[in-house]
Amino acid sequence: MTVPANVAAALPQYDLGAEIGRGGMGVVYAAVHRPLGRAVAVKRLPGVPASDERMSARFAHEARLLARLDHPHIVPVYDYVQDRGEHLLVMEKLDGGTVWSKFTGSGVTPAWSCAFGLAMLSGLHAAHEAGVLHLDVKPKNLLFTAGGVLKVADFGISQVVSEGATLGTHGGQVLGTPAYLSPEQALGNPLSPAADVYGAATVLYELLSGRLPFDGGGGALAMIQRHVHHQPRPLVEVPEPLARVIMRGIERDPRARYRNAETFAVDLAGAAAGVFGRDWLLRLGAPIHLSPQVAAATTRPTATPPVVRETLDIPVRATLAEAGTTPVRLGAETLVPAARVLAPPAPARWFALAAALAAAAMIAVPLATPGRDLPVHSADLSKPVTLGLGDPTTAHLTLTAAGITLADVPATAPDPADPNPAAAGPTSPLTFELPGASRWIVGGAAVATVTADGKSADYSLQPVTHPLVSIMGAGSAVLLLFALAYLESVLRSVRRRRAGTGAVVVAAPLGFGLGVAVWLLASVLLRHAPDLWPALVCGALGAAAAVCTVVAARRSALR
Incomplete structure (x- = not known):
């Protein structure tokens, strides 16, 4: 897709390339900073939000906040440009894919899932201490550098904690991804780091089990309602210490969750040490930067460590049970390969x-x-209709359309004062007066069945008025x-x-x-x-x- 001229003009020191991403809060282009030769990603605020003064001011305010964030597990912001009606964020360009791409591709083992979780929580905690919430934590927003370092990206809908912010909406849509949305976000209640704890715990739940805590049917609104009103399904795919930590992170009540991302990380590191062994993180060789408290917990197992299960070495992929697929057992759940359910089965x-x-x-x-080959009789249905021959004392007319009876009336009795005696004979012309409603129902044609002397005859009765009237x-x-x-x-x-x-x-x-x-x-x-x-x-x-x-x-x- 061609880069808009305004964007190119606003960034004269950059060579802009192709579009590499798109979301509700921005379009991302690849670019190169010519003086430094540095590859970057340029995020452009969409036109409608950019024209909204509140959204524009919020984007500029958050850009300044994000530019001050300096942490190994947060995508750094290099520049912010507001020019020619454009709002542009210049960030580090990451080429190592996302957690989502790994999860839906080769899969992620539980040990690596926990390692990714620690890196994610490390970045989130740094942002929280700077006063910024993410509010859209999900596997697609966890990116890798070429060297495999995980970084939290797209703080595009973040809020400032010190402002006591509540969930914003734009165009009637909730900001955030329904599958990872905390109940307080969905309800528009005041937000805290616990909202990001909920999103991070939901991501870990999915990585460890291959499924989300709630059923996904019924669309986004149904998913949000489940987060607000229902209890998540138990996490049975991993040993109890890990499951207990994750389930605490997705408690509906924010007060029952971890108070911040670091306390969550400490418990996660201890549970992982109990399940995978004291040297689990060293054996993985994962490039993770941890605080001293979390680093110490990675080698300090929780009490009464469980027996390590062989299934913990099996990569888990995004999965969903579906009829007609070959089932695979993992713990108590039936799983199928993600490729069969994530990609449409047919174009x-x-x-x-x-x-x-x-x-x-x-x-x-x-x-x-x-049309049916019937004798055609055109008539003004608002007046008596003369149709067929027979004895008027026994004759009647049935008017039908598509098998529905519109009228069933007897023939009009002859006038006793009629000087023509033939009018009352068995071969007299038959006259019928249709009820008021049926006169206006028939348009185009209807089947008129005249029954007289034990015999029936069908006609195509067509009003003289226009069919649409x-x-x-x-x-x-x-x-x-x-x-x-x-x-x-x-x-x-x-x-x-x-x-x-x-x-x-x-x-x-x-x-x-x-x-x-x-x-x-x-x-x-x-x-x-x-x-x-x-x-x-x-x-x-x-x-x-x-x-x-x-x-x-x-x-x-x-x-």
């Missing part, structure tokens, strides 16, 4: 193609289906617009990742209604007597088109 384009084909067939069916005509147009509007709303929510699998369920009846509306509108305009089976076919095709469209939109949004 979105196939669902988009299926949706297009179903939509085309839905439109073609009512246009290609011939009827409940069938206008109603089908309204139903079509209603279904299209709601489907568009569902798709917009899916593209913005505000809807989960429930959107697919909602799309089916909306698509069915759309298909029926297309069939009915076409039948009315073509003046075909509407039959039931084309309606069902079009409804099914509409449901298929809607479901495939939503699935394709979800897959595209997740890429």
Whole structure:
């Protein structure tokens, strides 16, 4: 993607390269500082937040705070530029990937997960002491240098502790990733380092077990509600000392968690020493910078160390149980390889193609289906209708559309004063007066069945008025617009990742209604007597088109 001209003009000493990252609070470009020859990453605040004075001021304030942070496990900020309407943060460029890429690739052993956790907590504690919260701790924000040093990145939604800040929102969206969001963030309560402790503990829980503490179905809102109201699932994949430390970190009540990241790190280091042995960190050779208290705890096992389980040497990957996959046992959980569930099982384009084909067939069916070969009778339905021959004393007319009876009326009795005696005979013309409502329902055509003298005859009864001046005509147009509007709303929510699998369920009846509306509108305009089976076919095709469209939109949004 081409770098905007304003960004290039605001950074004359940098050679800007390709886009290397994108998130809710910024776009990141690769760049090189020409005088020093140093590779950097440039983060650009999006246009809408940049135009908001409060967001702009907050970004500038936090940039100054972050520039003062100097810690081996925090991505350093080299420069901050506010020029030409742009807000640009120049940071160290890290090329070693992320914890997430390792976790979803080759996997991470429990010992390495604990080592990553100590590095993460070390960086967070340094930021907390400087008065900055992160508030979006997750595996994708834990980056590696080329030498394997872990650094906490993207303090883009951090808050200043001294201000007693509460969770901010922008555009109606909660700032933070729902899967790692603390309950107090979700509720908008005052925040403290305990919020980042919760996020860090959730990351460790996931790295050690291959799953999150809460089920992920139902979308972002459902996930947030679980964090606020439900207890997390027990961590059964690792020995009890490690599990106890992690579970304390994800307590719903901030007062029940560790008071800061360093106390969390001390207990984590001690539990790891008990599980992996006193020299566990030395054997790993992990490049970690720890405070004296945490470093001492890494060689001081917790009381009554458990027996080391062989499964602790097996790399854990992001996993999720799914029907039809080969199960793998780890502890008490059934796991499957991440590649089978993280990547879409089929490209979105196939669902988009299926949706297009179903939509085309839905439109073609009512246009290609011939009308029934019936005698056509046009009449003003607001007046008595003369149709068929027979004895008026026994005759009646049934008016139907798609198998639905619209009227069932007897023939009008002959006038006793009629001077023409033939009018009352068994072969007299039959006259029927339709009820008021049915006169306005029929649009285009309906099937009129005249029964007289034990015999029945069908006719295509067509009003002389325009087809759309009827409940069938206008109603089908309204139903079509209603279904299209709601489907568009569902798709917009899916593209913005505000809807989960429930959107697919909602799309089916909306698509069915759309298909029926297309069939009915076409039948009315073509003046075909509407039959039931084309309606069902079009409804099914509409449901298929809607479901495939939503699935394709979800897959595209997740890429």
